Amino acid sequence: MNDGNVIRLRYExxxxxxxxxxxxxxxxxxxxxxAGFSSEVSRRAISALYEGVINIxxxxxxxxxxxxxxxxxxxxxxxxxxxxxxxxxxxMREGYSRASDSxxxxxxxxGSGLPNMRRFADAMELCSAAGAGTRVKMVFDAR
Numbered sequence: 676m677n678d679g680n681v682i683r684l685r686y687e688x689x690x691x692x693x694x695x696x697x698x699x700x701x702x703x704x705x706x707x708x709x710a711g712f713s714s715e716v717s718r719r720a721i722s723a724l725y726e727g728v729i730n731i732x733x734x735x736x737x738x739x740x741x742x743x744x745x746x747x748x749x750x751x752x753x754x755x756x757x758x759x760x761x762x763x764x765x766x767m768r769e770g771y772s773r774a775s776d777s778x779x780x781x782x783x784x785x786g787s788g789l790p791n792m793r794r795f796a797d798a799m800e801l802c803s804a805a806g807a808g809t810r811v812k813m814v815f816d817a818r
Contacts, residue, residue, distance in 0.1 A: 682744040696728040727753040761805035
C-alpha cells in the first residue's frame with residue numbers, strides 16, 4: 676500500500692514460521708532496492724527486521740511487523756503476542772537469551788537479537804512486560 680510518499684508493508688509472522696520470516700526480509704530488500712535506498716541503510720533495516728521477526732518465530736505465538744518507508748526514513752514496528760520480557764535490562768545485553776533448546780539446536784538464540792536491533796537502528800523504543808507481549812519501534816534515517 677502507498678499513501679502518497681509513504682510505502683506501507685505489513686508482515687504477519689507465526690511461531691515456528693522461519694519461511695515467513697525469511698520472506699518478509701526478502702520482500703523488504705526488493706522494495707528498498709526499488710525505492711533507491713542506499714545499500715548501507717537497507718542492510719541495517721533488513722538486518723533489524725530479521726532479528727525482530729526471528730524473535731517472533733522462536734519466542735512468540737504470533738506477531739506483526741509493520742514497515743513504513745518514507746523518502747527520508749524507514750520505520751519498523753514489531754508487535755508480538757508472546758510471553759513478554761520481564762528482564763529488559765538483561766535482554767538488552769549481548770549473549771542473554773531465553774531461547775528454547777530446539778531454537779538453539781537450529782542455530783538461533785545466541786542473545787544478539789535485541790542488541791543488534793539497537794545497534795542497527797538510529798532510534799529504538801522497546802516496551803515489554805512479562806505476559807504482555809513485546810513492542811519494538813525502530814527508525815532508520817535515510818538522509
